[in-house]
Amino acid sequence: MIQPLLEVKKLFKSFSSNHVLKGVDFNVRPAEVHVLLGENGAGKSTLIKILTGAYSLDKGEIYWEGQPVKINTPIEAMEIGIATIYQELNVIEELTVYENIFLGRELKNSRFSLLNRKQMIEKAKELLVRLGQNPLLATETLGNLGMGQQQLVEIAKALILEAKLIIMDEPTSSLSGREVEQLYKIVDQLRNEGIAIIFISHRLEEIQRLGDRITILRDGNSIDTVEVATTTPDEWIELMVGRSLDEKFPKKDFERGEVGFSLRDFVVEAGQEPINLDVHYGEIVGISGLVGAGRTELARAIFSADKRVSGKILINGKEKKIKNPRQAIDAGIAFITEDRKSEGLLLDLPLDLNVCLANMKKFTGRSRLLDLKAMKEQANNYIQDLQVRPNNIELNARHFSGGNQQKVVIAKWLCTNADVFIFDEPTRGIDVGAKVEVYRLMNTLVDEGKVVIMISSDLPEILGMCDRVLVMNTGRITADLPIAEATQEQIMKAATIGL
Ligand SMILES: Nc1ncnc2c1ncn2[C@@H]1O[C@H](COP(=O)(O)OP(=O)(O)OP(=O)(O)O)[C@@H](O)[C@H]1O
Ligand SMILES: [Mg+2]
Numbered sequence: 001m002i003q004p005l006l007e008v009k010k011l012f013k014s015f016s017s018n019h020v021l022k023g024v025d026f027n028v029r030p031a032e033v034h035v036l037l038g039e040n041g042a043g044k045s046t047l048i049k050i051l052t053g054a055y056s057l058d059k060g061e062i063y064w065e066g067q068p069v070k071i072n073t074p075i076e077a078m079e080i081g082i083a084t085i086y087q088e089l090n091v092i093e094e095l096t097v098y099e100n101i102f103l104g105r106e107l108k109n110s111r112f113s114l115l116n117r118k119q120m121i122e123k124a125k126e127l128l129v130r131l132g133q134n135p136l137l138a139t140e141t142l143g144n145l146g147m148g149q150q151q152l153v154e155i156a157k158a159l160i161l162e163a164k165l166i167i168m169d170e171p172t173s174s175l176s177g178r179e180v181e182q183l184y185k186i187v188d189q190l191r192n193e194g195i196a197i198i199f200i201s202h203r204l205e206e207i208q209r210l211g212d213r214i215t216i217l218r219d220g221n222s223i224d225t226v227e228v229a230t231t232t233p234d235e236w237i238e239l240m241v242g243r244s245l246d247e248k249f250p251k252k253d254f255e256r257g258e259v260g261f262s263l264r265d266f267v268v269e270a271g272q273e274p275i276n277l278d279v280h281y282g283e284i285v286g287i288s289g290l291v292g293a294g295r296t297e298l299a300r301a302i303f304s305a306d307k308r309v310s311g312k313i314l315i316n317g318k319e320k321k322i323k324n325p326r327q328a329i330d331a332g333i334a335f336i337t338e339d340r341k342s343e344g345l346l347l348d349l350p351l352d353l354n355v356c357l358a359n360m361k362k363f364t365g366r367s368r369l370l371d372l373k374a375m376k377e378q379a380n381n382y383i384q385d386l387q388v389r390p391n392n393i394e395l396n397a398r399h400f401s402g403g404n405q406q407k408v409v410i411a412k413w414l415c416t417n418a419d420v421f422i423f424d425e426p427t428r429g430i431d432v433g434a435k436v437e438v439y440r441l442m443n444t445l446v447d448e449g450k451v452v453i454m455i456s457s458d459l460p461e462i463l464g465m466c467d468r469v470l471v472m473n474t475g476r477i478t479a480d481l482p483i484a485e486a487t488q489e490q491i492m493k494a495a496t497i498g499l
Pocket of ligand 2: 403
């Protein structure tokens with residue numbers, strides 16, 4: 001029996017009447033990647049927030065290297081050797097890499113208590129090399145680096161603290177393909193150095209690649225802990241949702257109709273090649289490419305969230321004058337953003353208002369009063385369809401888990417009755433079961449005669465749900481493939497060609 005590094009026994013946590021953790025048991029061994037897997041709202045983030053001292057526990061015990069411990073604050077967690085890489089990175093873009101690494105624990109010259117920059121830079125270079133990076137990055141301004149490298153700075157911070165356990169909550173969800181590979185290598189290396197990792201992810205391929213053991217949470221209970229090597233993803237899904245999942249991609253074939261949406265000579269940024277594209281009724285068009293390929297920029301320009309240089313937008317054959325997001329909505333465009341926190345939701349308003357907010361007109365009667373009953377009904381329908389948990393439309397958005405917030409963003413746009421739906425990474429952070437519901441809703445939209453465009457970095461999802469895929473690379477469309485002819489390799493090639 002290996003002595004666990006961390007052991008959690010019968011952990012309970014409630015938010016008022018919402019019982020979120022109901023006696024969770026699990027343990028983490030030194031030098032293992034321990035995955036927490038569970039549906040949206042199962043309690044994963046809450047559990048790790050307790051382990052890092054951000055939340056207090058109601059009941060239960062935590063043991064560290066065999067000794068009972070109390071973790072009351074984030075500082076106490078750091079002191080015993082637990083570090084966390086949150087999804088929203090905790091870095092300052094204006095500072096250099098080494099300044100970020102040493103933020104709050106600067107090395108000083110003892111005599112004059114001046115900052116010892118030279119020593120900090122040296123130490124930062126050492127850490128960067130250990131993480132497989134160019135040491136010269138140490139003095140680079142952090143804001144100039146990509147998400148992947150910024151995340152490495154967080155990991156370097158954990159190493160400075162000599163953390164024995166590093167917790168990563170959906171760390172790959174905002175990384176590009178290459179950055180993801182790099183993170184995998186670093187996780188492997190940390191494990192080789194004897195560091196334990198708690199890894200939260202909804203991507204089953206990733207769990208297979210990285211995980212040693214998985215603890216499955218269902219509805220606040222720890223259902224089981226299994227070895228990755230001796231179990232299959234289908235078995236994990238069954239433990240997670242309590243039943244097996246018949247089909248991951250409920251693709252339906254509709255008859256391809258007329259062109260419903262077009263871009264003509266559309267230039268997002270000065271100097272870029274103009275984009276021309278047509279999307280037909282009856283098809284789902286995927287846009288693939290690496291993070292930074294210009295996909296989100298294109299969507300934002302269509303929605304006029306950012307100004308475009310030139311070009312026309314046609315819906316159902318008619319040119320639409322769109323100069324700002326209001327006009328885009330009026331023209332019938334829905335843009336479901338990937339960034340639910342900053343663009344999607346009003347966190348301190350209840351779900352029903354969040355869902356109906358983009359379309360208040362629909363719920364305003366002749367008396368100019370809001371039809372609250374109709375709003376609640378509409379919101380409730382979508383919340384049921386998308387399996388939002390808890391299914392209480394009166395709770396403020398802030399109180400929902402990450403994946404459930406994403407579902408509310410989707411519901412909000414469905415409610416607008418738009419003609420053109422542009423989904424940007426719609427299933428990011430959404431669990432396997434609920435993903436299927438999102439795909440079904442896309443089918444319904446196509447069936448109702450809507451234009452559906454899906455930007456996604458998830459290749460299986462593109463191949464599983466789309467009829468056609470466009471690949472973008474540095475602001476250009478480098479491939480346009482019918483799905484029947486598209487392969488992962490081809491898409492990757494078009495996404496990286498010339499880079
Ligand atoms: N601050 C809070 N106040 C009230 N309820 C909360 C709060 N934070 C979380 N909850 C509730 O706790 C439950 C678990 O949420 P948690 O964020 O732990 O889920 P999760 O497993 O991380 O889900 P996801 O996969 O969507 O990230 C949810 O029902 C959520 O509504
Ligand atoms: Mg979470």
